[in-house]
Amino acid sequence: MxxxxxxxxxxxxxxxxxxxxxxxxxxxxxxxxxxxxxxxxxxxxxxxxxxxxxxxxxxxxxxxxxxxxxxxxxxxxxxxxxxxxxxxxxxxxxxxxxxxxxxxxxxxxxxxxxxxxxxxxxxxxxxxxxxxxxxxxxxxxxxxxxxxxxxxxxxxxxxxxxxxxxxxxxxxxxxxxxxxxxxxxxxxxxxxxxxFKSSSTSIELKKTFLLLNTPFIFSDSFFRFILALWESHGLLTWKKRGWNLNNKNLPVEEIYLSNDFIENYTRVQAAVGLSQLKKIKNNIKHRVEISKFYNEQLKDDVKKIITLPVLKNGSTFSHYTIRVKDRKDFEMFMKKHGVQINKVFDYSIPHIPVFSRYTTGKEKFSSAYIAGKNIVNLPTYPQLWYNKNKLQHIVKCVKEYYYRT
Ligand SMILES: Cc1ncc(COP(=O)(O)O)c(C=O)c1O
Missing domain, CATH: 3.40.640.10 (Type I PLP-dependent aspartate aminotransferase-like (Major domain))
Incomplete structure (x- = not known):
């Protein structure tokens, strides 16, 4: 996967x-x-x-x-x-x-x-x-x-x-x-x-544990289980913490911002951050290369039903986005072929009931609605650049989806 x-x-x-x-x-x-x-x-x-x-x-x-x-x-x-x-x-x-x-x-x-x-x-x-x-x-x-x-x-x-x-x-x-x-x-x-409180020992330990285990957590095979768990809970997690996004009248005091919201950043994270900065240029270079590769490979075949992104000069491609009409169908198809598809934000903010109180009710925010409904992200993590077979496989699957539709 x-x-x-x-x-x-x-x-x-x-x-x-x-x-x-x-x-x-x-x-x-x-x-x-x-x-x-x-x-x-x-x-x-x-x-x-x-x-x-x-x-x-x-x-x-x-x-x-x-x-x-x-x-x-x-x-x-x-x-x-x-x-x-x-x-x-x-x-x-x-x-x-x-x-x-x-x-x-x-x-x-x-x-x-x-x-x-x-x-x-x-x-x-x-x-x-x-x-x-x-x-x-x-x-x-x-x-x-x-x-x-x-x-x-x-x-x-x-x-x-x-x-x-x-x-x-x-x-x-x-x-x-x-x-x-x-x-x-x-x-x-x-x-x-x-x-801000100084970071507690328990938070330092928790972050140390998570960071030490990062290579394992994000290994190709283990990560699918994490994701399945995550997806099965989804927004429910917010509900459990008392922040129900569907509650239009939720008192503002109940807006939830995470447990460590006013605890200082930890030392172990800063140590990893310094290390991440050493390769940030390479990281971004590969994301750009991968995104250009996708665009080049997909531009002739699939653009009639799949909207490709406009590659702008100076973009760093935290994600490569495409828009598909039926996101669920696309996700299922890709998953069946061993590719996890991402949707970073599957919502438009004014359409979420808890935030809708800040609209007049007359505005449409139609582009945000479309983005929230149709965007999916293809993987752009830098390591993929060293594994062209995987990149080719992703492209092949998107094309197959297109020809099947
Ligand atoms: C566009 C954007 N803004 C803000 C945030 C919030 O960042 P954080 O999760 O560190 O609070 C995120 C995180 O996903 C984001 O993608």
Whole structure:
């Protein structure tokens, strides 16, 4: 079975887990800032914690925060938890990023920040966004899937990253906020120092265990069991924790952001992060090569029923996305042929009942709806580049599906 993703892990990470950890978090923050060309970086236990902390430290409260209608559901959750309100902008079906021409219609006196996402590693035009949006509105980039995507951080106030599963830097959870603004950096650090607990021994041990076992967990054969387990629970997990996404009237206090949400990033994760940064360029190079390979191989045969992505200059391809009419059918077909198919976000945020209270009920967000319904991701993890048979097999299966349909 070809898994849908796999961390780029080698013996180097295992050595890092066992190695010296003096000043390791600071070193990771410094190195990360350096690599993404930012002046400052502050680590967090997740991207969502970074976003939440940014909004809190900038004293943004009871204001409107604009996000794309198609993104990760923890983004709106973190905004609500920070005491703010949501506004949505539909996306473009070309690159799944925020639709720029729609932005002016949604700006209001209440807008305090806008959060453009570089979806699947594809660069969002933040330069133009900066020209559209008033200077006193913060632009906070969501680069959870976009380490080293072109121009990230250049035109905004701050950027948040994620080191969770399926990201280009993987440390079994974790996040980073970067900024070039010293004042934002100082405020963020102060907020973190006052509000975050130091990471507990149990969290350090848990992360050490998970990271040590990463090669095993993501081995081709074992991972399918994990995934089956995961899929059988799915959104139910949220329900169990009291956060029922289908409850339109759920009190905002019950929005759930994870147990370690305000615990510091751990040292063992920082050690692995440093090791991951050593090969980030190679990692991204292979993702780009794989994505180009897919596009080249699929462009003539399947494009009539399967929509291929537009490959943009500067994309880092955390994922390679295609749109299919009947996702379930496609997934089943690929699974039967030994390929796990991924759907990172199978929803549109304004269509989730718990978030729909922030819409007027009149907007359609039709592109976000289509993306949430039809997108699937083909594997792009870098190790695949060294196994052309597997890549050929994936392409062959997609073509077979096309000719069968
Ligand atoms: C686009 C996007 N934004 C935000 C996040 C949240 O990151 P984290 O899980 O580290 O909180 C993710 C994670 O999946 C994401 O893909």
């Amino acid at each position: 070809i898994p849908r993703f796999k961390p780029y892990f080698t013996f180097d990470e295992i050595k890092a887990i066992m190695g010296e950890k003096e000043n390791i978090i600071y070193n990771f923050e410094k190195k990360f800032a350096n690599i993404v060309n930012a002046k400052y970086a502050v680590s967090f236990p997740s991207g969502r914690s970074g976003l939440y902390s940014l909004l809190k430290s900038l004293n943004i409260s009871n204001k409107e925060i604009i996000i794309p209608a198609y993104t990760c559901l923890v983004v709106p959750a973190a905004i609500i938890a920070s005491g703010n309100k949501l506004r949505f902008v539909d996306i473009s079906l070309q690159d799944y990023n925020m639709e720029l021409p729609a932005v002016p219609h949604i700006l209001s006196k209440e807008t305090a920040a806008i959060i453009p996402t570089h979806m699947y590693g594809t660069p969002m035009d933040v330069k133009t966004l900066r020209e559209i949006v008033d200077k006193n509105v913060y632009i906070i980039e969501d680069a959870a899937q976009a380490v080293l995507t072109k121009n990230v951080g250049k035109y905004s106030d701050a950027v948040f990253y994620s080191f969770n599963i399926e990201k280009q830097v993987f440390t079994f959870g974790g996040g980073m906020v970067t900024t070039n603004n010293e004042e934002i950096y100082e405020k963020l650090k102060t907020f973190k120092n006052h509000n």
